[in-house]
Amino acid sequence: MNPTGAADSRPEPHARAPFRAADFDCLAEALDYAAEGGGGLNFHGLRGERENHLSYAEVRARALYLARGMMAQGLKRGDRVAIIADMHPDFVCAFFACQYAGLLAAPMPLPTALGGRDGYVEQLRISLKASGARIALGPEALIPQLEDAGRNLGLALIGTVAGLVHVNGIGRQLEPLGANEASHIQYSSGSTTHPRGILIGQSALMANAKAVAQHGLRITPDDRCASWLPFYHDMGLIGFMVIPMSCQVSIDYYQTDGFARRPLQWLELMSRNACTIAFSPAFGYDLCVRRAASARDLDLDLSRWRVAGIGGEMIRPNILNDFARVFEPYGFRAESFVPSYGLAESTLAVSVAPLDTRITVDVVDRQALVERNVAVRPGTNGNGNGISNGNGNGAAFSGNGIEGRTDKTRRLVACGHPLPGHTVEVRDAANSALPERCVGRIFVKGPSVMSGYDRNSVATDGVLDRDGWLSTGDMGYLTGGQLVITGRQKDLIIYNGRNIWPQDLEWEAEQLPEVRNRGTAAFSIEDNDGKETPVILVECRTQDSDARIQLVSMVRSAVFRKTAIDCHVGLIPPRSLPYTTSGKLRRAKAKQTYLAKELECEARPRPGNNGQPSVQRTQSLEA
Amino acid sequence: MSQLKSAGAPRDYQEILQAICTELAKANRRGVDLNEETDITADLEVDSIAVMDLLFLLEERYDISVPLNELGEVRTIGDLSKLVHRIATEG
Numbered sequence: 001m002n003p004t005g006a007a008d009s010r011p012e013p014h015a016r017a018p019f020r021a022a023d024f025d026c027l028a029e030a031l032d033y034a035a036e037g038g039g040g041l042n043f044h045g046l047r048g049e050r051e052n053h054l055s056y057a058e059v060r061a062r063a064l065y066l067a068r069g070m071m072a073q074g075l076k077r078g079d080r081v082a083i084i085a086d087m088h089p090d091f092v093c094a095f096f097a098c099q100y101a102g103l104l105a106a107p108m109p110l111p112t113a114l115g116g117r118d119g120y121v122e123q124l125r126i127s128l129k130a131s132g133a134r135i136a137l138g139p140e141a142l143i144p145q146l147e148d149a150g151r152n153l154g155l156a157l158i159g160t161v162a163g164l165v166h167v168n169g170i171g172r173q174l175e176p177l178g179a180n181e182a183s184h185i186q187y188s189s190g191s192t193t194h195p196r197g198i199l200i201g202q203s204a205l206m207a208n209a210k211a212v213a214q215h216g217l218r219i220t221p222d223d224r225c226a227s228w229l230p231f232y233h234d235m236g237l238i239g240f241m242v243i244p245m246s247c248q249v250s251i252d253y254y255q256t257d258g259f260a261r262r263p264l265q266w267l268e269l270m271s272r273n274a275c276t277i278a279f280s281p282a283f284g285y286d287l288c289v290r291r292a293a294s295a296r297d298l299d300l301d302l303s304r305w306r307v308a309g310i311g312g313e314m315i316r317p318n319i320l321n322d323f324a325r326v327f328e329p330y331g332f333r334a335e336s337f338v339p340s341y342g343l344a345e346s347t348l349a350v351s352v353a354p355l356d357t358r359i360t361v362d363v364v365d366r367q368a369l370v371e372r373n374v375a376v377r378p379g380t381n382g383n384g385n386g387i388s389n390g391n392g393n394g395a396a397f398s399g400n401g402i403e404g405r406t407d408k409t410r411r412l413v414a415c416g417h418p419l420p421g422h423t424v425e426v427r428d429a430a431n432s433a434l435p436e437r438c439v440g441r442i443f444v445k446g447p448s449v450m451s452g453y454d455r456n457s458v459a460t461d462g463v464l465d466r467d468g469w470l471s472t473g474d475m476g477y478l479t480g481g482q483l484v485i486t487g488r489q490k491d492l493i494i495y496n497g498r499n500i501w502p503q504d505l506e507w508e509a510e511q512l513p514e515v516r517n518r519g520t521a522a523f524s525i526e527d528n529d530g531k532e533t534p535v536i537l538v539e540c541r542t543q544d545s546d547a548r549i550q551l552v553s554m555v556r557s558a559v560f561r562k563t564a565i566d567c568h569v570g571l572i573p574p575r576s577l578p579y580t581t582s583g584k585l586r587r588a589k590a591k592q593t594y595l596a597k598e599l600e601c602e603a604r605p606r607p608g609n610n611g612q613p614s615v616q617r618t619q620s621l622e623a
Numbered sequence: 624m625s626q627l628k629s630a631g632a633p634r635d636y637q638e639i640l641q642a643i644c645t646e647l648a649k650a651n652r653r654g655v656d657l658n659e660e661t662d663i664t665a666d667l668e669v670d671s672i673a674v675m676d677l678l679f680l681l682e683e684r685y686d687i688s689v690p691l692n693e694l695g696e697v698r699t700i701g702d703l704s705k706l707v708h709r710i711a712t713e714g
Contacts, residue, residue, distance in 0.1 A: 111694070116694075139692070141692050141693065260675045261675045262679065
């Protein structure tokens with residue numbers, strides 16, 4: 001299982017040059033400096049075996065070589081280079097080659113779906129067009145797809161990184177992207193069909209890297225990072241390439257698709273290499289727990305893991321509790337959990353929870369949250385906007401897990417204070433700042449905020465005002481200066497004057513053993529009078545009519561019992577809910593497709609069928 | 624998808640096909656006929672976690688690694704069997 005056996009050698013990151021925590025003006029400067037130390041990148045295969053090692057000096061040398069190859073294609077400064085973000089040294093070296101050549105890298109996603117070739121080619125084509133890429137690079141295995149996607153788009157070159165090496169481009173002076181220029185284009189925002197490229201500036205990138213390294217994670221020369229997060233996502237690219245490299249510390253990579261199959265390899269990699277920092281969306285922790293239940297002879301030492309970061313989606317505290325319970329015998333400490341909040345439009349991180357403390361779970365009254373947009377302790381749903389001093393907390397949770405007690409509350413995870421130099425404001429619909437514990441739209445201002453979407457001023461104007469405030473599109477509140485996220489603004493359901501977070505309806509449905517986690521999507525559909533009807537789509541595997549009718553009724557009654565919302569329940573095939581490339585549920589897209597196709601998926605009596613319920617063959621939402 | 628090349632292939636291929644069918648039978652609640660032509664995602668409505676679990680099992684059994692980017696053209700049980708067989712044969 002483990003061909004390498006022994007731990008990978010631990011380089012001395014500051015062997016030759018003093019440690020610097022991401023205090024650089026631009027990325028090329030950071031790599032130049034890292035190349036003087038002993039750190040580097042380790043790439044591991046599906047079973048955890050180390051397949052490639054590159055010191056930062058080697059990354060730099062290859063990047064400089066590739067940079068000349070790129071310039072030989074006759075590109076102008078600031079031209080775009082699409083690179084399929086395979087977890088491979090070629091991607092990393094090509095990414096940094098762009099930095100040295102004065103070109104803007106646009107990392108492209110990898111295919112993920114069984115039978116999804118056509119959809120992937122289309123997705124690539126849309127992104128290639130949107131970015132105006134002049135060169136498209138990818139791994140050998142994906143060149144046919146890349147060629148299909150880039151056909152007739154006038155690209156100067158479509159090929160592998162290795163192929164670029166043979167292009168002769170000697171004699172040109174390299175002018176790396178400098179402090180006042182852009183760094184790259186990030187495509188993890190928006191949908192796959194209408195991707196929004198985010199123009200990441202060098203100054204924003206380095207500001208965020210510095211804030212995360214020095215304040216958020218307090219990175220030291222003794223740290224070592226591990227990651228399975230894809231490079232086409234900001235958490236993978238910036239969080240687990242740019243930032244550790246800018247601190248000269250080493251990184252162990254495990255294949256993203258390997259993680260989906262063998263999540264425990266992520267932990268084994270950390271155990272073997274005494275890694276101290278790793279992040280995952282909450283579902284990654286969930287996958288580990290699931291796999292550990294059936295794993296034999298786990299041999300892990302997670303005692304060095306000091307930052308177990310969580311980001312990228314709403315954080316459900318019970319998943320983290322389960323993870324801590326399962327892995328505490330292997331040295332994991334619940335104090336290592338570090339919830340965070342961020343978005344690609346603000347480079348990566350906006351807030352990071354305090355280190356070395358357990359997560360802060362804010363237990364709030366659900367009814368007050370829904371009806372009055374305030375986050376107050378349970379049992380204080382009386383009058384006024386009073387904020388409890390916390391006495392209600394114990395009472396509501398003494399019956400931990402008992403039905404009918406906890407459904408009056410929502411457990412929300414605090415995601416920390418804004419990073420230094422950054423300001424978070426929570427505003428109401430009229431754009432006025434709200435006091436603490438009032439739920440509203442979250443705005444961010446600071447040096448990490450993007451200058452705008454790439455070649456899309458309309459979209460930029462929609463989220464960024466003239467004073468530099470970024471509308472995140474997320475809803476939440478502040479408590480003690482810490483940010484708490486409650487949901488997405490645009491997905492909000494308004495039902496009989498109440499604000500309903502779709503996450504709530506989904507959460508209740510997903511409590512049923514028959515319903516898969518991340519297998520539901522809630523939204524509302526409006527009739528002609530603007531009246532909203534809540535709908536919840538539930539992925540359902542079985543085609544057995546009776547079972548389907550029963551499931552619909554169970555979901556409806558479970559949701560109604562807990563939220564008093566009578567929603568329309570639609571059954572859809574497994575895997576058919578749309579997600580963004582970064583794994584966020586696309587409720588608006590699910591709703592749009594639902595309406596467009598008029599999915600007849602609920603089991604219900606139909607005329608001409610003797611009043612017996614019938615079940616229509618359902619369509620996939622991902623057309 | 625590449626075609627079968629080696630002379631000894633058919634026997635191994637049949638074995639792989641059989642193994643895949645056996646595993647998928649567990650998720651085949653609709654009683655769909657399982658053969659080379661069965662579309663794994665459309666006919667069986669297998670979710671992504673189940674696909675990953677199946678790949679995990681095949682990789683362990685045949686000591687192979689199936690690159691995810693090869694799965695884009697896999698639709699049917701036959702496609703998957705051929706892919707696994709090709710990777711196993713190439714070593």
